Amino acid sequence: MNRDGRFLTALFFIALSVNIGARAEAFAGYDEGFCLDTLALQVQLDRLNLSCNCVDGVWGKKTATALMTWQILNRMKPDGVPTGEILDQLGGTTNVLTHYIVTEDDLTSIAPVPELWAEKARCEVLGYESIQEMLAERGHTSMRAVERLNPDLPWPNPPVQSVVVLPNCHVREHLAVAASVRISLHRREITVFDYAGRLIALFPCSIARNRAQRPNGEIFVKNVAERPTYHYDPKLFDPHTTETTRLTIPPGPNNPVGLAWIGLTLPGYGIHGTPVPERIGEAASHGCFRLSNWNAKRLIQLIEIGTPVVVE
Numbered sequence: 001m002n003r004d005g006r007f008l009t010a011l012f013f014i015a016l017s018v019n020i021g022a023r024a025e026a027f028a029g030y031d032e033g034f035c036l037d038t039l040a041l042q043v044q045l046d047r048l049n050l051s052c053n054c055v056d057g058v059w060g061k062k063t064a065t066a067l068m069t070w071q072i073l074n075r076m077k078p079d080g081v082p083t084g085e086i087l088d089q090l091g092g093t094t095n096v097l098t099h100y101i102v103t104e105d106d107l108t109s110i111a112p113v114p115e116l117w118a119e120k121a122r123c124e125v126l127g128y129e130s131i132q133e134m135l136a137e138r139g140h141t142s143m144r145a146v147e148r149l150n151p152d153l154p155w156p157n158p159p160v161q162s163v164v165v166l167p168n169c170h171v172r173e174h175l176a177v178a179a180s181v182r183i184s185l186h187r188r189e190i191t192v193f194d195y196a197g198r199l200i201a202l203f204p205c206s207i208a209r210n211r212a213q214r215p216n217g218e219i220f221v222k223n224v225a226e227r228p229t230y231h232y233d234p235k236l237f238d239p240h241t242t243e244t245t246r247l248t249i250p251p252g253p254n255n256p257v258g259l260a261w262i263g264l265t266l267p268g269y270g271i272h273g274t275p276v277p278e279r280i281g282e283a284a285s286h287g288c289f290r291l292s293n294w295n296a297k298r299l300i301q302l303i304e305i306g307t308p309v310v311v312e
Contacts, residue, residue, distance in 0.1 A: 026084030031059045034148055038063065039167060041082050044090035045070060046140055047171045049192075049201035049302075051295050053280045055167040056145035062204050062281065065189070069202050097149075098168035100138065104160050106131055113254045113275075117232050117247055126252035126275075130156035137253060139166035140294050142278050169294075176200045178302040181221075181309045183207075183271075183289055185214055188281050190271070190289065192302055201302060206274070206282050206290035213287040214311075220265045221307040224300050227251040228261040228272075236286055253293060260296035264309060271309075272296055 027037045039057035045066045046055055052063040064080035070090070071078040087093070110128050114120050128134040132155050136143045147155050149165045158164065179195040185207055192201035208214045230249040234241050253259055258273020270288050274280065277292035284290075291299065 026087060027082045030082060034058055034145075037084075037087065038082065039145075040093045040096040041067065041087050041090065043096040043167050043169055044087070044092075046167075046169045047091075049171075049203075049298060051140075051201075051203050051292075053204045053292055053295070054142040054145070054277060055140045055169060056142045057148065058145075065187075065204075066202060069199065073199060095168055098139075098166055098170070100135060100164045100166055102131055102158055102160055102162040102164065106134065107157065107160060110134070110157065117234075117249070118245075120249050121232070121247040123250050125250050126254040128253055131158060132156035133253075135164055135166060137277070137293060140169040140292070141167050176302060177304070178307050181299075181303060181307060183309065183311045185216075185311065188283075190291065190299070192299070201298070203291050203295040203299065204281050205271075206280050206284050208285050208287045209283050210287075215266055215269060215287075216311050218308055218310050219269070220309060221262055221303050221305055222265045223261075223263040223305065224303070225261045225263075226297065226300065227259055228255065228257055230256045232256075257288075258290075258296060259293040260291075260300050262296070262300060262303065271299065 027035065029035065030038050034057045036057060038059050039055060042052050042055040042057070042063055045052065048070065050066040050069050052060070052066045067082060067086070068078040068080040071080070110130055112129055113126055114123065120126060132143045132146055136146050139146065143156075146164070146166070153162055153164065176194050178192045178200070180193050182191045182193070183205065184191070188205055188207055190203045190205050191199055194200050229251055232247040232249055234243040234245065249255055254275040256275070257270070258275060260273045262271040264270050268287065272288055272290060273293035273296035274290045280290060280292055
């Protein structure tokens with residue numbers, strides 16, 4: 001991108017920031033599609049560890065749940081209806097957007113992820129397949145939202161020096177420590193509580209597709225790992241297969257368990273990241289509990305070995 005292109009993109013970034021706060025009516029039509037006020041609200045909630053999963057500017061059940069949780073914590077009526085006053089209480093529109101400049105290293109690092117397990121095992125790392133995927137994860141957002149915020153860039157791989165607008169979900173280090181973690185199978189969410197019994201985090205999650213594989217009761221955190229490898233067992237995917245070769249799948253954002261693993265004392269079970277954050281909330285796993293990579297990494301910062309986890 002040439003100098004004029006970068007200048008125009010920078011102007012677009014500034015215009016977006018101003019536009020959020022300059023609306024005549026906050027949250028007008030917020031439940032009808034992409035809305036910058038909704039995106040600002042999602043960013044502010046995400047910074048408080050009240051996650052809607054993808055900060056994408058689109059209203060949905062996960063965003064309403066995050067807002068209602070904040071309302072309950074602040075002794076407000078939990079109606080899940082956003083207003084300009086609520087957004088102001090959360091911090092307003094200040095710094096809810098940031099920008100990233102694409103580098104040569106970014107472009108050289110992307111590569112397609114093989115479909116076959118044996119080919120995946122031969123890779124050194126399962127990295128991002130596109131700049132768009134990389135930046136979506138950086139902004140805690142969806143690839144569609146990246147396009148919406150940057151409509152003039154050639155996706156999925158804009159050139160070096162492209163200036164990309166992203167949600168700014170950066171948060172100062174949290175000092176809170178989890179006393180317990182609760183996983184709701186019905187609501188498909190993970191909540192974290194401190195030693196005073198206060199809720200300190202809310203993360204949407206995916207659960208097992210097969211009801212028989214959904215655990216229940218109290219278990220504990222056994223181990224944690226960032227950028228984990230994955231041990232592929234063919235019988236986990238097809239109990240009737242004659243294939244017996246087990247494989248070690250290398251780490252990376254497109255590893256089946258994403259960028260973080262929290263092993264539980266129930267053998268074979270854990271809480272982990274995912275290469276497809278847009279699908280969080282589905283009943284799709286083989287038994288483990290999936291989070292977006294960014295929420296899995298945040299959860300690791302809150303828990304410690306031995307933290308109790310109640311599945312209900």
